[in-house]
Amino acid sequence: MPVQPPNRTLARALPVGVLSLALGAAATVAASGDPGVSPQHYTDALAPGASVTITKTVETPPIPPNPDIVFLADTTTSMTASIGNVQSNANSIVSQILAAQPTARFAVADYKDAEDATGYFLLRQQLTADTSAVTAGISSWTPLSGGGSDAEEDWIGALAQIPTAIDFRDDGTPIVVMFGDSSSEDPSGGHSLAPTTAALQAAGIRVIAISVPGADGYLWDGLDSEGQASYVTSQTGGTLTAANPDQVSDVILSQLQNLPAEVTHEVTCDAGVTASLTATSPTTVTSGGTVTFDETITLAGDAPQGETVSCQVSFKVNGQVPGPAFVQTVEIDVKDVTPPVVTVESKTVEATGPDGAVVGYDASAVDNVDGPLTPTCVPPSGSQFPLGTTTVACEATDAAGNTGHGSGAIEVVDTTPPTVACAESTNPGGNTPKAGGTRPNPQGQNQDGFYRLDATDVVDADPEVYLRDTGSGHVWGPFASGQRIKYTESASGPTQKQLGGSGILHLTGTGDAELYAEDFSGNVSAPVACLVPAPPK
Numbered sequence: 001m002p003v004q005p006p007n008r009t010l011a012r013a014l015p016v017g018v019l020s021l022a023l024g025a026a027a028t029v030a031a032s033g034d035p036g037v038s039p040q041h042y043t044d045a046l047a048p049g050a051s052v053t054i055t056k057t058v059e060t061p062p063i064p065p066n067p068d069i070v071f072l073a074d075t076t077t078s079m080t081a082s083i084g085n086v087q088s089n090a091n092s093i094v095s096q097i098l099a100a101q102p103t104a105r106f107a108v109a110d111y112k113d114a115e116d117a118t119g120y121f122l123l124r125q126q127l128t129a130d131t132s133a134v135t136a137g138i139s140s141w142t143p144l145s146g147g148g149s150d151a152e153e154d155w156i157g158a159l160a161q162i163p164t165a166i167d168f169r170d171d172g173t174p175i176v177v178m179f180g181d182s183s184s185e186d187p188s189g190g191h192s193l194a195p196t197t198a199a200l201q202a203a204g205i206r207v208i209a210i211s212v213p214g215a216d217g218y219l220w221d222g223l224d225s226e227g228q229a230s231y232v233t234s235q236t237g238g239t240l241t242a243a244n245p246d247q248v249s250d251v252i253l254s255q256l257q258n259l260p261a262e263v264t265h266e267v268t269c270d271a272g273v274t275a276s277l278t279a280t281s282p283t284t285v286t287s288g289g290t291v292t293f294d295e296t297i298t299l300a301g302d303a304p305q306g307e308t309v310s311c312q313v314s315f316k317v318n319g320q321v322p323g324p325a326f327v328q329t330v331e332i333d334v335k336d337v338t339p340p341v342v343t344v345e346s347k348t349v350e351a352t353g354p355d356g357a358v359v360g361y362d363a364s365a366v367d368n369v370d371g372p373l374t375p376t377c378v379p380p381s382g383s384q385f386p387l388g389t390t391t392v393a394c395e396a397t398d399a400a401g402n403t404g405h406g407s408g409a410i411e412v413v414d415t416t417p418p419t420v421a422c423a424e425s426t427n428p429g430g431n432t433p434k435a436g437g438t439r440p441n442p443q444g445q446n447q448d449g450f451y452r453l454d455a456t457d458v459v460d461a462d463p464e465v466y467l468r469d470t471g472s473g474h475v476w477g478p479f480a481s482g483q484r485i486k487y488t489e490s491a492s493g494p495t496q497k498q499l500g501g502s503g504i505l506h507l508t509g510t511g512d513a514e515l516y517a518e519d520f521s522g523n524v525s526a527p528v529a530c531l532v533p534a535p536p537k
Contacts, residue, residue, distance in 0.1 A: 036325025108137030157189025342406030471511020
């Protein structure tokens with residue numbers, strides 16, 4: 001239900017002039033702590049997807065930020081003592097406000113009765129940062145009445161002028177500090193209390209009203225004797241206080257520190273990080289009070305590892321950032337939690353000897369933060385690899401301590417067949433028969449058929465040697481390399497027998513003899529002919 005303007009008849013029952021006030025106001029503007037956010041700077045290191053919650057404390061300024069203060073005085077004759085108190089302390093009032101809020105601006109105005117020859121509203125000084133002009137405006141207040149036959153003045157009409165007469169800043173906190181000893185005509189200068197108050201609300205203007213007693217022998221009925229001051233101050237978020245004439249300056253300062261301060265915030269963050277705040281105390285306090293928040297900082301799962309991401313949180317008081325102390329910065333180092341990618345070449349190579357082969361292979365590592373790295377491998381490239389498949393295990397560690405692993409397969413194969421030779425050899429007597437002589441022998445050098453069956457292999461030191469009769473297809477063997485034979489071509493073959501104790505085998509076949517060998521890998525050499533004279537016809 002909307003609050004209704006006061007009933008003038010009922011309100012007169014409590015004239016402010018008879019109220020007493022125990023003032024606790026100090027003569028200086030003070031705050032319980034340095035205004036701003038604490039901690040103002042926060043740094044941490046988090047893994048992607050991780051979060052941290054911290055407590056933020058916002059100490060509001062004793063006076064709301066960017067105050068645009070209008071000093072509005074009742075300058076009728078009954079106000080002489082109160083006006084004198086403010087005028088004598090004007091420099092102190094202004095300097096203390098500026099000490100708390102250096103961006104403060106001031107305007108000076110006064111009001112009288114509508115019947116006064118000078119009018120009911122006088123703007124002595126437009127809003128300014130010039131302190132000399134402000135104090136000069138206050139000094140121009142002259143307590144003099146020239147009209148009106150009752151106690152009521154026309155401050156409702158004066159307040160109605162404020163939203164348009166004062167050049168308030170767009171980012172300012174408009175405040176009217178009004179002091180007087182009498183209620184207002186209503187309507188006043190053509191303005192009534194309710195619409196005047198609504199206009200003040202719409203402009204965001206808070207009204208601080210100070211009720212002072214008038215001088216004896218003059219007409220005054222108390223600023224809130226009709227409830228008007230209570231109404232306008234409560235509706236605009238201001239205050240109503242009573243003061244003796246010699247306390248007005250102190251009360252002006254104390255009430256500027258007694259205004260509501262609503263704390264809000266705005267957050268801007270880099271990609272990959274967010275900051276959310278939850279109030280853990282009321283966010284509207286009396287200026288100078290404290291508001292606390294739980295701030296949760298969260299990294300996205302894909303936050304850029306190895307980089308620093310940041311947020312900025314601007315805390316506003318009554319919609320304005322009071323100053324740099326109310327801007328918090330957050331810097332989060334994104335931990336590198338991803339190991340390097342290790343790549344190892346797999347390859348197949350031909351054995352070069354019984355021990356396999358010396359193999360060189362490629363291995364590399366790339367880290368998402370550190371870039372190329374040199375992996376460590378077992379066995380290292382250039383090692384001797386045995387026949388078969390050997391697994392190579394490699395690893396690389398980045399600067400963050402993440403270790404990546406990779407493996408490859410080195411296969412050493414034997415696909416090279418043995419080499420065979422049917423070498424001329426000796427007979428049991430140790431003599432090598434002559435080839436041909438006086439009898440031409442077009443079929444071979446060894447007309448008596450004595451041969452040594454030789455076979456060599458790159459890998460197998462003892463390849464198996466075989467001799468095949470091309471006539472019958474019969475195969476003799478396996479023999480060791482170096483086996484001596486006498487081969488005879490005859491229709492009686494195939495046969496095999498020892499020639500005494502010479503170690504020579506006498507092999508008889510029906511066709512030519514072919515020598516071949518097979519190594520332990522199953523590689524078979526190409527056949528070589530061991531030619532002997534054909535049998536007589």
